[in-house]
Amino acid sequence: xxxxxxxxxxxxxxxxxxxxxxxxxxxxxxxxxxxxxxxxxxxxxxxxxxxxxxxxxxxxxxxxxxxxxxxxxxxxxxxxxxxxxxxxxxxxxxxxxxxxxxxxxxxxxxxxxxxxxxxxxxxxxxxxxxxxxxxxxxxxxxxxxxxxxxxxxxxxxxxxxxxxxxxxxxxxxxxxxxxxxxxxxxxxxxxxxxxxxxxxxxxxxxxxxxxxxxxxxxxxxxxxxxxxxxxxxxxxxxxxxxxxxxxxxxxxxxxxxxxxxxxxxxxxxxxxxxxxxxxxxxxxxxxxxxxxxxxxxxxxxxxxxxxxxxxxxxxxxxxxxxxxxxxxxxxxxxxxxxxxxxxxxxxxxxxxxxxxxxxxxxxxxxxxxxxxxxxxxxxxxxxxxxxxxxxxxxxxxxxxxx
Amino acid sequence: xxxxxxxxxxxxxxxxxxxxxxxxxxxxxxxxxxxxxxxxxxxxxxxxxxxxxxxxxxxxxxxxxxxxxxxxxxxxxxxxxxxxxxxxxxxxxxxxxxxxxxxxxxxxxxxxxxxxxxxxxxxxxxxxxxxxxxxxxxxxxxxxxxxxxxxxxxxxxxxxxxxxxxxxxxxxxxxxxxxxxxxxxxxxxxxxxxxxxxxxxxxxxxxxxxxxxxxxxxxxxxxxxxxxxxxxxxxxxxxxxxxxxxxxxxxxxxxxxxxxxxxxxxxxxxxxxxxxxxxxxxxxxxxxxxxxxxxx
Numbered sequence: 023x024x025x026x027x028x029x030x031x032x033x034x035x036x037x038x039x040x041x042x043x044x045x046x047x048x049x050x051x052x053x054x055x056x057x058x059x060x061x062x063x064x065x066x067x068x069x070x071x072x073x074x075x076x077x078x079x080x081x082x083x084x085x086x087x088x089x090x091x092x093x094x095x096x097x098x099x100x101x102x103x104x105x106x107x108x109x110x111x112x113x114x115x116x117x118x119x120x121x122x123x124x125x126x127x128x129x130x131x132x133x134x135x136x137x138x139x140x141x142x143x144x145x146x147x148x149x150x151x152x153x154x155x156x157x158x159x160x161x162x163x164x165x166x167x168x169x170x171x172x173x174x175x176x177x178x179x180x181x182x183x184x185x186x187x188x189x190x191x192x193x194x195x196x197x198x199x200x201x202x203x204x205x206x207x208x209x210x211x212x213x214x215x216x217x218x219x220x221x222x223x224x225x226x227x228x229x230x231x232x233x234x235x236x237x238x239x240x241x242x243x244x245x246x247x248x249x250x251x252x253x254x255x256x257x258x259x260x261x262x263x264x265x266x267x268x269x270x271x272x273x274x275x276x277x278x279x280x281x282x283x284x285x286x287x288x289x290x291x292x293x294x295x296x297x298x299x300x301x302x303x304x305x306x307x308x309x310x311x312x313x314x315x316x317x318x319x320x321x322x323x324x325x326x327x328x329x330x331x332x333x334x335x336x337x338x339x340x341x342x343x344x345x346x347x348x349x350x351x352x353x354x355x356x357x358x359x360x361x362x363x364x365x366x367x368x369x370x371x372x373x374x375x376x377x378x379x380x381x382x383x384x385x386x387x388x389x390x391x392x393x394x395x396x397x398x399x400x401x402x403x404x405x406x407x408x409x410x411x412x413x414x415x416x417x418x419x420x421x422x423x424x
Numbered sequence: 425x426x427x428x429x430x431x432x433x434x435x436x437x438x439x440x441x442x443x444x445x446x447x448x449x450x451x452x453x454x455x456x457x458x459x460x461x462x463x464x465x466x467x468x469x470x471x472x473x474x475x476x477x478x479x480x481x482x483x484x485x486x487x488x489x490x491x492x493x494x495x496x497x498x499x500x501x502x503x504x505x506x507x508x509x510x511x512x513x514x515x516x517x518x519x520x521x522x523x524x525x526x527x528x529x530x531x532x533x534x535x536x537x538x539x540x541x542x543x544x545x546x547x548x549x550x551x552x553x554x555x556x557x558x559x560x561x562x563x564x565x566x567x568x569x570x571x572x573x574x575x576x577x578x579x580x581x582x583x584x585x586x587x588x589x590x591x592x593x594x595x596x597x598x599x600x601x602x603x604x605x606x607x608x609x610x611x612x613x614x615x616x617x618x619x620x621x622x623x624x625x626x627x628x629x630x631x632x633x634x635x636x637x638x639x640x641x642x643x644x645x646x647x648x649x650x651x652x653x654x655x656x657x658x659x660x661x662x663x664x665x666x667x668x669x670x671x672x673x674x675x676x677x678x679x680x681x682x683x684x685x686x687x688x689x690x691x692x693x694x695x696x697x698x699x700x701x702x703x704x705x706x707x708x709x710x711x712x713x714x715x716x717x718x719x720x
Contacts, residue, residue, distance in 0.1 A: 326486050328487055329436070332486075365460075402483055402484075405462070419457075
């Protein structure tokens with residue numbers, strides 16, 4: 023069996039049909055879509071088609087609401103900075119404690135520039151504190167920005183409802199939907215969501231292409247000014263091959279939406295159940311009743327995530343971890359900490375994220391491989407003895423410093 | 425993915441001396457589960473000769489923490505306690521053919537466990553005086569706590585000062601924003617504000633002669649290690665922050681040449697307290713690229 027890729031929340035394999043659709047735009051269809059001649063014209067039509075394909079996937083009312091950017095991060099930055107520049111009298115933003123760094127680092131930076139950032143917390147299952155959110159909405163808030171689905175646990179936030187609440191309070195609403203688009207049905211026309219970010223490489227399109235959805239008549243200030251591309255809202259010559267690729271990927275994602283929510287979901291459930299049935303002191307993190315169909319995040323107590331990943335990798339299985347060591351920082355994932363996952367488990371979380379390319383035989387193999395890896399690392403752990411953790415690990419292991 | 429050496433991977437996949445040790449009479453526990461790594465080193469020491477007869481470990485941690493623990497037990501077996509106390513974290517890293525800068529703390533933890541285990545055997549209490557913060561400078565593995573403490577202790581006020589005293593920021597320079605933030609915070613504590621145009625306080629300058637002597641001395645200290653592997657190193661010239669050396673014998677053209685040069689450069693930087701670049705001269709000057717790679 024070849025390598026098994028269960029890290030689709032990090033990035034996905036570009037669909038071969040997508041690559042095929044892109045190829046002509048590197049060769050004979052090299053024109054600039056802004057040009058007046060036929061070289062440009064055909065390319066311009068291809069961009070128009072891709073825009074419509076994305077529009078359909080996210081259920082936007084108008085194709086002009088789709089702005090192509092270079093990535094999800096650019097879309098996030100554009101949205102949040104636009105809200106602040108368009109409403110300079112508003113000096114606050116609301117977000118959650120579990121956002122992707124694309125939003126959290128920006129928020130932290132804005133704090134240094136004098137803005138007030140409200141970070142709404144989550145409960146032990148990663149569910150947003152809606153009362154706290156409501157209490158922070160005011161005329162001082164420029165934008166509320168909440169992820170649609172969490173990249174680590176897959177937990178879904180009720181962003182449609184939250185956008186309604188923001189709208190009632192006169193606050194703009196942005197959602198980082200990088201993990202949700204292509205996995206959950208989305209119909210933006212029927213929501214009050216003002217801005218949405220998506221990223222191509224999370225849905226089998228290439229890296230280097232993203233979209234900012236901007237609801238018509240939402241006040242907007244561009245991040246990049248220059249040429250008239252994207253109606254002057256995102257200057258810079260279009261990345262045509264990637265735009266064409268994203269268009270087709272959006273169409274394919276829509277075709278596979280039911281498959282994702284039935285077959286992929288079933289395989290994910292089997293994977294989680296198969297592992298938890300065999301491994302003691304392990305549990306699924308996040309809101310297992312409301313999460314992405316492709317994601318299972320499992321915490322293995324008393325062992326460390328990077329060590330698990332290295333052994334999985336040796337067996338040809340790719341996953342990811344929220345452990346401190348995988349990022350080179352000293353703290354485990356901010357998402358695990360926000361959920362109050364104890365340190366005994368937070369360092370040992372492993373995220374398995376599937377895609378429509380995942381096969382049943384692969385899931386079976388992972389279920390076989392994981393338990394012995396966990397057992398092997400626990401055998402090395404000073405917190406573990408025999409087949410269970412030490413009764414009082416804090417006392418049994420008493421370092422002269424901590 | 426981390427760029428782990430084959431030796432790190434080998435020690436992680438097949439750790440030596442793992443698990444509890446019966447009859448251990450020196451036990452050192454360091455780290456904690458909240459920090460993400462914890463190590464218990466168990467030594468069986470012969471009371472007459474103070475020689476380490478056996479060493480085992482138990483580790484909660486990442487791949488390099490487990491590999492460092494495994495390497496440590498292999499290094500100290502057969503040593504006397506005093507010899508073992510001479511083992512530095514760099515020795516552990518060198519034994520593993522190097523560790524990524526983000527992972528150097530794993531080797532530090534190994535050395536601390538060793539000190540704790542020896543103290544435990546001797547009935548002494550060992551306390552750690554080293555607190556670790558978030559990694560700021562990835563080129564030289566310098567963390568925020570060290571930078572803050574150094575700024576306070578020496579009343580530093582510029583990024584250049586920080587680089588002169590700690591090496592942080594002396595490589596790729598990507599961490600200068602982070603260093604500026606720390607400076608701004610610490611300067612605010614003493615009622616000053618950070619001025620990016622301020623001139624660096626001149627570093628405690630070493631005279632030219634003292635500096636060259638120090639370089640010679642450091643290289644002399646390294647030579648026995650290389651000679652053991654039938655290699656050698658010679659100082660050719662010093663020009664500003666460039667130190668030209670020639671690798672001889674088995675070292676010359678050895679696949680590990682770049683690693684060796686990186687180690688020599690690190691030792692020289694530590695001895696001189698300034699950033700220097702070690703440049704090989706002679707037939708194998710191409711290894712220069714390798715030496716640079718260790719700094720970025």
